[in-house]
Amino acid sequence: xxxxxxxxxxxxxxxxxxxxxxxxxxxxxxxxxxxxxxxxxxxxxxxxxxxxxxxxxxxxxxxxxxxxxxxxxxxxxxxxxxxxxxxxxxxxxxxxxxxxxxxxxxxxxxxxxxxxxxxxxxxxxxxxxxxxxxxxxxxxxxxxxxxxxxxxxxxx
Numbered sequence: 001x002x003x004x005x006x007x008x009x010x011x012x013x014x015x016x017x018x019x020x021x022x023x024x025x026x027x028x029x030x031x032x033x034x035x036x037x038x039x040x041x042x043x044x045x046x047x048x049x050x051x052x053x054x055x056x057x058x059x060x061x062x063x064x065x066x067x068x069x070x071x072x073x074x075x076x077x078x079x080x081x082x083x084x085x086x087x088x089x090x091x092x093x094x095x096x097x098x099x100x101x102x103x104x105x106x107x108x109x110x111x112x113x114x115x116x117x118x119x120x121x122x123x124x125x126x127x128x129x130x131x132x133x134x135x136x137x138x139x140x141x142x143x144x145x146x147x148x149x150x151x152x153x154x155x156x
Contacts, residue, residue, distance in 0.1 A: 010035040011045050018049030024112040025050040025142055030149045043146045047138045050113045054134050057117035058127050085115075085122040092119050097133040100125070104137025107144050113137075 014032030018025045025046035032042030065082065068074035092099035104116035113134050120130035147153040 007037065007041075010037045011041065014042050014045040015049035018046040019053055021114045022109070024114065025138060026107050026109075026112065026145050029142065029145045033146075033149050039146050039150055043142045046145075047135075047142045050138055051131075051135055054113050054117045054131060055127060057114065058121050058125075058130055061118055061121035062124075081118070082122055085118050092123060092125075097125075097129055100130060100133040101137040101140070104134050105140035105144075107141045107148070112141065 010032060013035060014028050014037060017023055017031055018028035020027075025043075028046035028049060029039075029042050032045060033039055035042075037045070065078050069078045091103055095102070100116055100120060103111055103119065104113055105111075116134045116137060117130070120127075120134070144153070
């Protein structure tokens with residue numbers, strides 16, 4: 001019984017950490033493995049946790065941006081964020097859904113489900129197309145991050 005209590009706490013920690021922007025699954029997988037989760041379980045929990053905010057971001061990003069654009073404080077910041085999303089979106093515009101998979105799947109800072117969802121919202125990609133592409137990118141990023149965490153793959 002103690003095993004399941006401990007595993008459930010570690011799973012919840014990994015799952016919720018993956019929902020945090022910037023940290024996402026790139027931080028959640030090493031955290032879950034360090035907390036004692038089996039690597040496959042840490043990877044799965046991080047992928048699912050990182051996917052949770054994506055539909056909300058796709059649905060609400062445009063509405064919130066339009067609302068905040070009318071304020072003096074947030075207006076310039078929203079414009080900056082949209083310029084950044086369009087710059088990141090070049091790859092997505094060129095290759096469409098494959099570009100979204102690649103953008104989300106590259107395990108580097110500034111990429112991931114949050115950025116992919118914002119780019120999908122900025123480029124008006126329908127959720128039924130964006131979510132599977134984001135999920136596929138998360139699986140790729142999760143596998144790479146897990147391999148790097150375990151030392152199976154070394155960078156340079």
